[in-house]
Amino acid sequence: MAESVLVRCPVCRREHTYTTPVYPCTCGAPVALPVLRAGVPVQVTHRTWAGSWVRVRCGACGRDDEWPQPELGCDCGTVLRLPVAGAGGAVPPRSLPGGAGGTPVVPPAVPSVPPSPPPPPPEAARTPRTSSRRPPLPPLRRPAFRPVTIRTAQDAKTAAAQYLRWLGFTEIRVTERTPASGIDLRGPEVVAHVDPTTSPTALREIETLWLNGLNESAVAVCFSLAGYARDARVRADELSLPLFVLDLTGTPQPVNDPADELIRSTP
DSSP: OEEEEEETTTTTTOOOEOOOOOOETTTTEOOOBBBTTTHHHESSSSOOOOGEEEEEEEEEOEEEEEEEOOEETTTOOEEEEEEBBOOOOOOOOOOOSSSSSOOOOSSSSOSSSOSSEEEEEEEOOOOEEEEESOOOOOOSSSSSOOOOOOSSSHHHHHHHHHHHHTTOOOOOEEOOOTTTTTOOOOOOSEEEEEEOSSSOOOHHHHHHHHHHHHTOOOEEEEEESSOOOHHHHHHHHHHOOEEEEETOOOOOOOOEEEHHHHHOOOE
């Protein structure tokens, strides 16, 4: 079963309680990633293919499988990678068409059954939220979100589209190729950009998305797999543009106040 471990950020010294993720093995047994309680977390400054996965053996059937590397985003903006006991080493890179410049985007093969519970998302290049005394969010009156495991760039778009539908937006259309406008998802009341690359989303993408939302009188929302550049994050806060990060399980998480407000304001 999943256990909780105490993790201290080496940058700001904040302490966090982290629940270890549990994944379903093909044999049906749950595989809980054994995060080392006394292990030292490593700060993630550049996200790589090999660093995003870890190989762990199922205790029931002995099968080795690749699972998303446990990560934790601290409120100070630091992304921490947590050490796993008995890990089988880094996963070798694989090429995948569809990324910018021909670079790999996301893993081509992971278990198709979504994990329960999902691990905390990567939150690269975050800056502290401006409001520290925001009232707690009210309970959500919607069913549990069912994530879409991300194996390709198109999976990232599908996961973001499913999340927007879960928030209450309707008639979401997903593009197969990102157009010049940068709009990957479109609905009657929303436009969204999905960045599936391994580099933080840049300032220009944020401003372009905001302009598209302004021109179409629609809510503009951004999803990123690798987080956001610092200036992009600051600009998004100024424009009240919701930012979400996607982990490899396909679970979006809000990284700024406008994203929290979007969740709170939708039915």
